[in-house]
Amino acid sequence: MSSPVAVVTGASSGIGAATARWLAGAGYRVLLAARRADRIEALAEELTRAGQEAEAHVLDVTDRAAVDAFAAGLDRCDALVNNAGGALGLETVADADPANWRTMYEVNVVGVLNVTQALLPALVDSGAGTVVVVSSTAGHATYEGGGGYVAAKHGAHVLAETLRLELLGQPVRVIEIAPGMVHTEEFSLTRFGGDAERAAKVYEGVPDPLTADDVAETITWAITRPPHVNVDLLVVRPRAQASNTRVYRTS
Template sequence: MSTRTAVVTGASSGIGAATARKLAEAGFHVVLTARRTDRLDALAKELTADGRSVAVHALDVTDRAAVDSFAAGLDRCDVLVNNAGGAVGSDPVATADPADWRLMFEVNVLGVLNVTQALLPALVASGAGTVVVLSSTAGLATYEGGGGYVAAKHGAHVIAETLRLELNGKPVRVIEIAPGMVKTDEFALTRFRGDAERAAAVYAGVAEPLTADDVADTIAWTVGRPAHVNVDLLVLRPRAQASNYKVYREQTQ
């Protein structure tokens, strides 16, 4: 039997890179995609040194022509992990820059749509395909200053929910993973446009926020369930986070 292939978008860092490692360890041939090929090449070098099977493809998920070309070049696809995404800004709705909202919608919603549509025929043809949508607890509940990101992640959540209905009866399952507070090197820093102090404040006093490995381990577990088992929606938070707006923070002296 041919080695199963898993495509991971946004694999150049954070959750995407961690997920690629986990799936490679599980025996998948992992196709690493992202815009930053230098980081993908470094990850591929790491994984191949450990005897893992990987391939690297530069890909902007918002470029539909590029996505279609990428899909056409794949021999097979058994698992798609829609991880590419992100937040920009934290302004209230009244003063938010529409350009920020457009950017977040393009990558978090249309990016998921583009890659899923392009790879769906191969996923069906595999006989036991899996689509993973990495959404967020922001896709399930709102919070102040998060309007644009919340709207985008609600869109990703709806794609997963609708696709599951529409694929009923076909050999493809749709899994949604919705993480809460995850501390990675780039997410908050990107959101606050490189302001390291504001980025650090997000996690201030939180003893153990989730890590990229925590989320990747969860993704790999859901993908590893028998093909007839569908984990529709899995919400993942650190113990300190009871909701998007209730987080226990230890007091510093």
């Protein structure tokens, strides 16, 4: 039998790239979907050299025509990891840039909708499909300055919750993984427009924030449960974080 196929969006870095590595190690043929060709091509080459199966597919999840074309070219899909997303800015509601809010909603919500809709027929046909939505603890509790990102991730949470209801009786699981503080190379840097000093302060003094591998291992564990086992929602935080607004720092 051919290897099961997993599509990972936002696979060019961070949680997406780590998840691709973990799923490839678990025996999946991993389709790496992201906008940056050089990143995903290098990762596909890395995995192939390691004797694993991986393909790079340049894809913008907000481009519905491109998503549909990508889906039409697949021979099968057993698991979809909707990981593409991100935050822009940390301004108050009064001062927020509407363009940033619009971009966050397009990527974190409409992007998930686009890819899920396009791949759902193949996931059903697999007989044991899995849709993973990588949301955030931000989608479950708000914090000052996070209004736009919180709204977008709450949208992703609601999408997953609704889809699970609507697919009842179909051979597809819907899993939501909601990470808390994860120290990746790009998340905070992107949020603060490339301001490395400001991005570093997010994790300053925090003992052992989560890593991309921590979340990727969690995603892979959930996907590799027996098909009848659905992990509806798994919130994963570092021990130093009790909530979105309560974080222990050594300094």
